[in-house]
Amino acid sequence: MINKNVLSLKQSATLLINEKVKDLRKEGRTISHFGFGQSPFPIFPSIVASLQQHADNNHYLPVAGLESLREHIVSFLAKEQGIHTTKEAVFIGPGSKELLYQTILIFEAEYLIPKGSWVSYIPQIQSKGGTYHILDTDLEHDFKLTAHALEAFLIDQPKEKEFVLILNSPNNPTGTVYSLEEYKALAEVCKKYSIMVMSDEIYSQINFNQPYSPSISAHYPEGTIVFGGLSKVFSAGGYRLGYMMLPEKLKDLQNVYKSLFSETFSCVSSPVQYAAINAYEYQKDLKQYVADSSAILKGVSAFMYDEFTKVGVQCTRSEGAFYMVIGFNTFKKQLSEMNVRTSSNLAHYILEHFGVAMLPGVDFGFQEEELFFRLAFVDFDGANVMDAYQKGSKIDALFIKEHCPSIYNGVTQVQAFVKSME
Template sequence: MKINKDIFSLKPSATLEINEKVKALRKEGQTINHFGFGQSPFPIHDEIVNELKDHATNNHYLPVDGLEELRSQVSEFLSKNQGINAEKEQIFIGPGSKELLYQSILIFEGHFLIPKGSWVSYIPQIKSKGGAYSILETSIEHDFKLTAQGLEEFIQEHDKQEQYILILNSPNNPTGAIYTDEEYKELAEACRKHEIIVLSDEIYSQVNFDKDHACSISSYYPEKTIVFGGLSKVFSAGGYRLGYMVLPKEFASLTKVYRSLFSETFSCVASPVQYAAVKAYKYSEDIQKYVSEASVILSGVSSFIFQQLTAYRITCTNPRGAFYMMIGFDQFQDQINALGIRTSKELAIYLLEEYQVALLPASDFGFQENELFFRLAFVDFDGTKAMMAYREKGTVNIDFLKQECPNMYKGVYQLVKFVNALKTD
């Protein structure tokens, strides 16, 4: 058989693959501390679930752009809760922001720019179309956020006539970092100077530990920024598979292009899910409270892990949102190499087999294979129980973590045990 070589070279999504492996090990009776998968642990709010039930019999195809009522509601939500002003005509609904990003990658020709420390699917999506891309260097000192200087240096060293498409993600998967307004202002200036198109993945915007939402680069560079979001993270509805995309007014001529591609691929998102999304984006006070409580719990879990790991000289980004942090064992590279382990993938296997800890190697996130960094997702707990306990106790302390997030608590000390063993050896 002849198969598209660009598709044939892809491997299964690292996040989905590790989740399946952990499920298999647990089915065998093994206790695994699962830091590998980033699905929200919290239940979908009843208001959203009930709306889905109420429209379960709706079997109609909806417009390719998405339900008009939903696009209007997303427009209002973005204006009130994310600082983004967009008319409903600029908004498109698709089966998850992941798919909408992919469709955009298919549409744009040029050279894609991916900051080191970016979501696992950006590069495979670009590879699947045979696209050109570069990894932009970032550093732990900036929590692996791209700086305007780093972007400028790359452009100066490469073809200035090329069309560049930069993919940004904040709050960030895998680091938990959030770009500040000042950082976005500086990046926007560099992007405007070189006419760079920005795909801004803001799927975690309200999963924020300091504010009610993360700022958007579209506030400073609206003319060439496409914003992506959806139900999966903020509303804990990953399985609903609904995302939105905001096309800038300056790209209005692409509306027909997007509609044509959507109509020939996914047609439209399931009707009941779109009606449920209308309820989500009405963002009632009760749903806002639920999102805020979830963020407080995640912040507490994150703080505990950060404090414990850094106390044992494990390098960590300091998350301000999302479900993740990057951790590194660069301080122990010589001892780890002495075990015959040279790559993050090899160390990930070792930690899973010897310490029952599942982590994703940084090589899946744009790092070199010999950089001993990993994504740690801190969501392997019963979100329903945790939220009930938080509402009762009103705090996330060490006792809360032991009781409600035992896999996270135990997993941290398995990593400490590993580091202590290295020191002893």
């Protein structure tokens, strides 16, 4: 009597590894935790103060979200992401994760997932009995989907089929960012084949080279649904507030979304919505705080990239978010002699023998025999690191050794693992 699609699901890999690490640390093990992607920085004080100020608000808010909050998001998107919309097109939900899921429930289409995508897209599609296709990507392009690969798949598909492409930039798990030129090429293919795009932009302002990351909606506004939220940019994962923006072309679906929301989560917590107004006002001091967070993460990722590539570990070069993908495919012969042939096997081996937790690539759309892994480089005291950085400290190996010891130890242990195979 239980939905077989739901029965086939397993617990989210990111949440599962977090629980595993907590258990090992309780046992006294020293573990470098590269498995869980939560912002390490404290929530900015003005956001917390706003939450406290409205803590006694116990009213149900409009299903689409607080009107003032939606107006602030419209302004934020225009000023800080170059996206223009109206408050009627913006919806508030309990995290962008839930809004992505509700959208997947609404659309009857086949879903296109680039290899190297967030862990929850595929399980969400599976839970409704949907169909998905993993599109090929490669390390040469940092696992970004190319227009050529997208069209190579679509050109052989029946014309009556409808597809939805899910894109994420800055990307989880790779940390890479699509350029406007890359998006332009993808948009041309999407227009040609009438593909709808779900653009997951939850990390948009965590960009290592510019204030925000490009959006495919700049080239394809009529066919792109944009998703964002508080969790990553504003370090407020536990607040559980996300937003989505429907394009003008899909305005007839506004009431469909409201109906579904009204029968599921009703509305997001009132105090959290009022606190979110403060975030999306994005005042100068908060904007600088986000920029400082990005600068710190950039320094940490550069250190890791340099240290990994020194010993022959494959590595994507992060441009945003707080992730990178590393690979051990050049060591397959040595690993095979150790009877380690899959990414799951290798993740378990490195955790048990070297105390480093990382997620196997199979959770992100890679094949088991592809020895790629996602690393989240956030296992440090964000308040301490922010304080040191704002006092003028340079983010180099000495800084990371002193202020990010778990990161430093994890990198050292991965290097020790590689040297053990020599």
